[in-house]
Amino acid sequence: MKNRPLILVTPSIEKSGAEFHDRSISLSEAYLRTVAGAGAIPLTMPVGADRDLIAECVRRSDGILMTGGDDIEPKLYRDRLPPKLGRTVGTPPDGGERDLRELILIDEVFQQRKPLLAICRGHQLLNIALGGTLIVDIRTQVPGALNHGRMDRRSEKVHEVRLTPGSLLSKITTQQTLGVNSTHHQAVGEVAKPLQVTATSEDGVVESLELTPERAHMLPFLLGVQFHPERLADRHPEHRAIFHAFTSACVLHRKRQI
Numbered sequence: 001m002k003n004r005p006l007i008l009v010t011p012s013i014e015k016s017g018a019e020f021h022d023r024s025i026s027l028s029e030a031y032l033r034t035v036a037g038a039g040a041i042p043l044t045m046p047v048g049a050d051r052d053l054i055a056e057c058v059r060r061s062d063g064i065l066m067t068g069g070d071d072i073e074p075k076l077y078r079d080r081l082p083p084k085l086g087r088t089v090g091t092p093p094d095g096g097e098r099d100l101r102e103l104i105l106i107d108e109v110f111q112q113r114k115p116l117l118a119i120c121r122g123h124q125l126l127n128i129a130l131g132g133t134l135i136v137d138i139r140t141q142v143p144g145a146l147n148h149g150r151m152d153r154r155s156e157k158v159h160e161v162r163l164t165p166g167s168l169l170s171k172i173t174t175q176q177t178l179g180v181n182s183t184h185h186q187a188v189g190e191v192a193k194p195l196q197v198t199a200t201s202e203d204g205v206v207e208s209l210e211l212t213p214e215r216a217h218m219l220p221f222l223l224g225v226q227f228h229p230e231r232l233a234d235r236h237p238e239h240r241a242i243f244h245a246f247t248s249a250c251v252l253h254r255k256r257q258i
Contacts, residue, residue: 005062005250007040010102010122012069013047015093023093031067031119034230038243040250047094049101051108058108063115063221063250066102066122068228071186073099077133088137088185103129115221115249117242120184123209123224130192137185138205145203148182155231158182161207167198168223169208172245173238180207180227187226194218199225220256221249 009031017024027044035042042065045057058064070092074081076099081089092098102122106129109116118126124134138145150158157179163170170176178199188206191197194215199208209224223246229239 005040005247005254006060007035007042007063007065007247007250008045008057008061009035009042009065010045010067010098010105011047012067013092013094013098026069027067028230030228030230031065034233034240034243035065035247037233038240038247040247045101045105047097047101049097049104051104054101054104055108055112058105058112058114061114062254063117063246064105064109065246066105066116066118066125068120068122068183069098070121072121072125072128072134074134074136076103077128077189078136081136085136085140088140099125106130110218113219113253115246115253116219116223117221117246118209118224119230120226120228123226124186124188126224127188127192127195127209130194132192132195133189135187135189135205138187139185142187142203142205145205146182146201148187148201148205149185150182154181154183154228156181157232157236159201161199161201161227163208164196164198167208168210168245169198169225169242172223172241174241175238178238179236180229181231182227184226195224220253221246 011025011027014026032042071090073096195209196212198210207226229242233240
């Protein structure tokens with residue numbers, strides 16, 4: 001493909017990197033390979049929380065991919081947690097800088113109206129940024145919940161989700177139910193007003209978010225998913241289709257800006 005779109009990809013932060021064993025960025029190759037396989041060029045987002053830098057990154061990109069990673073700071077969506085629930089939340093190595101950086105990123109995405117695909121943590125932070133909340137720990141707060149923390153089968157389908165007929169995700173995958181992987185202990189709680197739920201697992205956990213019809217004009221493409229399609233795309237065309245639809249939306253948006 002000529003003139004491949006540029007996709008800004010958010011990395012995680014790890015405490016000790018390979019080179020100097022200091023704080024470093026971390027990003028699964030699966031994201032980058034899948035984005036490239038869909039005809040785009042993935043670019044890793046820089047660290048820091050400088051708004052001018054983040055705004056320029058968004059300006060130079062044709063679309064944004066928000067990825068998974070550490071738990072999000074609960075204070076961003078809830079005043080206080082009971083001690084037992086608080087102990088289920090992991091502490092990120094950067095003290096929450098990634099949370100701040102990506103909240104600024106989401107704001108810039110909406111200001112500049114760029115296509116957005118948000119996966120796992122990204123899907124959760126998107127909901128928080130627009131006014132929603134999270135289920136802090138599924139096992140504690142959702143009676144009878146499925147086991148959503150299947151890291152042992154992170155690249156395999158472990159349960160099904162039901163899609164809303166006519167939703168973007170349903171149209172992209174041409175499915176009414178979708179087999180997905182599941183590697184999370186948190187989930188979307190109260191849904192932000194600009195968003196609607198378009199997929200749930202059998203225990204009611206939110207698996208996909210999209211803009212409501214009244215707010216669909218806000219972005220040329222927005223899809224949030226709790227699962228990891230990048231880890232299934234090499235074997236399952238319905239998951240590969242998510243990235244192709246996202247890339248196509250990025251190309252179309254760029255053409256309309258010329």
